[in-house]
Amino acid sequence: MGFIVVAACLGVCAILLCRLFVVPHDLRHLPRVPVLPLLWSYSRGEPEDKRLRRLVLPFANEMGEEIVLVWALGRWMVHILDHKVGYDVFANIDLFPKEDPPDDLLLWRFIGRNNILLSNGEQWRRHSKVIRNAINQSIPVPQFASLSRRLFSVIGGGQSTQHFDDLAQRFALDAVGTTAFGYDFDAIAHDSPFVRNYNTIMHAIANPLYLIMPFLERVVPRHSLKKRMDILAERFGEILVEKRETPGPDMLTNMLQDVHLTDGELRDNMLLLFIAGHDTSAGGIASLMYFLAKHDELQTQARKEVVDVLGTTDCPTVENVQRMPFLMSCVREALRINTPIAYVVPRSASMPIQLGRYTIPANTSIVLNIYAVHHNERDWPAPFDFDPNRFQNISTVGAAWIPFGLGPRQCPAKAFALHEQMVLTAMMLREYKWSLPASSVHADDVQNAFSPFALCLPHRLDLVCTRIETP
Numbered sequence: 220m221g222f223i224v225v226a227a228c229l230g231v232c233a234i235l236l237c238r239l240f241v242v243p244h245d246l247r248h249l250p251r252v253p254v255l256p257l258l259w260s261y262s263r264g265e266p267e268d269k270r271l272r273r274l275v276l277p278f279a280n281e282m283g284e285e286i287v288l289v290w291a292l293g294r295w296m297v298h299i300l301d302h303k304v305g306y307d308v309f310a311n312i313d314l315f316p317k318e319d320p321p322d323d324l325l326l327w328r329f330i331g332r333n334n335i336l337l338s339n340g341e342q343w344r345r346h347s348k349v350i351r352n353a354i355n356q357s358i359p360v361p362q363f364a365s366l367s368r369r370l371f372s373v374i375g376g377g378q379s380t381q382h383f384d385d386l387a388q389r390f391a392l393d394a395v396g397t398t399a400f401g402y403d404f405d406a407i408a409h410d411s412p413f414v415r416n417y418n419t420i421m422h423a424i425a426n427p428l429y430l431i432m433p434f435l436e437r438v439v440p441r442h443s444l445k446k447r448m449d450i451l452a453e454r455f456g457e458i459l460v461e462k463r464e465t466p467g468p469d470m471l472t473n474m475l476q477d478v479h480l481t482d483g484e485l486r487d488n489m490l491l492l493f494i495a496g497h498d499t500s501a502g503g504i505a506s507l508m509y510f511l512a513k514h515d516e517l518q519t520q521a522r523k524e525v526v527d528v529l530g531t532t533d534c535p536t537v538e539n540v541q542r543m544p545f546l547m548s549c550v551r552e553a554l555r556i557n558t559p560i561a562y563v564v565p566r567s568a569s570m571p572i573q574l575g576r577y578t579i580p581a582n583t584s585i586v587l588n589i590y591a592v593h594h595n596e597r598d599w600p601a602p603f604d605f606d607p608n609r610f611q612n613i614s615t616v617g618a619a620w621i622p623f624g625l626g627p628r629q630c631p632a633k634a635f636a637l638h639e640q641m642v643l644t645a646m647m648l649r650e651y652k653w654s655l656p657a658s659s660v661h662a663d664d665v666q667n668a669f670s671p672f673a674l675c676l677p678h679r680l681d682l683v684c685t686r687i688e689t690p
């Protein structure tokens with residue numbers, strides 16, 4: 220009897236699993252990445268860029284495909300590998316709205332749904348107007364400079380080995396905290412409970428078992444994780460209340476002056492700005508530091524440019540930043556090679572469409588695979604070489620450079636993020652030289668952390684930093 224029950228349970232599980240991975244009938248004509256290597260990759264925690272390089276990029280570079288079907292997070296999605304096809308889809312936000320995120324995935328519960336990232340139509344326009352106004356009121360260059368000095372006081376003088384992925388995350392967190400909420404997490408100088416809590420939550424959400432079988436959230440719910448997420452979200456609610464009483468020169472004060480968002484929507488947007496605005500920037504900063512460490516001659520060239528422009532000033536300006544084209548090319552090239560967001564939130568086709576030579580049925584999930592576009596050999600010769608000279612003439616920055624996405628819904632904080640990287644790196648170049656330790660795991664290639672949410676963030680990036688003594 221017991222044997223029959225076990226066999227029946229196993230049978231039901233097998234049927235459920237097969238249904239999870241089976242390709243829908245109307246998508247079978249599309250080229251696709253085999254599911255078993257994908258599952259193997261997720262289950263052993265392979266970083267996103269390595270998975271894409273092995274399993275997805277060959278479709279673009281060896282087979283000349285513009286799209287490919289990929290299984291991820293419980294369903295099949297069409298990945299766009301070519302920027303021209305991407306423009307056709309991402310320019311039209313009404314025909315291709317963002318997909319409703321699956322209920323089971325805790326990531327969406329954590330981020331919340333009433334925000335600029337996940338809304339559509341009129342609701343998105345309302346959120347977008349408020350958030351874009353708030354982000355674009357000014358570029359907080361003095362704030363970035365002040366936080367850079369705080370970072371240098373932690374790195375200190377002489378020579379030391381620094382965990383730079385950690386420092387970059389702390390810097391980006393303080394940058395978003397002070398400029399977006401007027402709230403100092405003080406993460407650069409101290410062990411912040413915010414960082415610890417956030418990292419614990421993201422780590423737990425990324426459990427491969429729940430990623431491969433999202434329905435487990437219903438079968439074996441993770442109550443303590445949900446509670447932890449709620450506590451962090453509540454903390455943002457408290458910051459909101461405090462901000463009403465003590466307004467300041469930050470984005471949140473600007474958002475509060477607009478009556479078009481409710482308190483719940485404001486809080487969801489705060490959490491979103493926190494998540495969208497710190498891991499991405501941290502990844503960009505750490506990647507840039509890595510490539511400059513690996514290419515000493517480019518670091519020297521960038522330093523010369525910075526010293527010529529900045530002299531001894533401790534307060535760089537937007538105008539200073541505009542006079543550093545070589546450093547800007549390094550920033551752009553790092554964002555191309557190790558693009559912080561490998562692919563965007565899925566869109567849903569509201570009607571059947573033609574993508575390249577394939578017809579795609581309505582309601583298909585479609586994502587723009589930024590990593591694949593950035594390594595497509597048709598647009599980027601030798602795509603894995605770090606070569607800032609590709610961008611020497613700013614006007615030649617091609618349409619295929621899309622780290623901030625495409626169309627009306629591309630990142631509203633592009634200028635913010637580029638200046639954040641420029642100011643920190645410029646000041647760092649003037650104060651320090653840095654290199655990879657002899658035993659670095661990054662000696663041949665950047666090693667990213669495992670991220671099921673399409674992030675490319677360098678992992679365990681140690682850098683040997685040496686203070687430049689001024690005579």
Ligand code: HEM
Nearest residue numbers: 335336495496499500503559563564623624628630632636
């Ligand atoms: C190097 C740093 C960054 C990169 C590479 C980046 C990249 C992106 C990308 C690719 C998207 C489009 C997502 C999609 O189409 O589904 C996006 C959207 C967004 N980003 Fe960024 N981002 C960065 C920094 C930031 C920062 C610092 C903030 C806030 C302070 C921010 C706030 C947002 C918001 C609110 C959206 C949603 C826009 C919308 O749906 O209309 N990002 N970002």
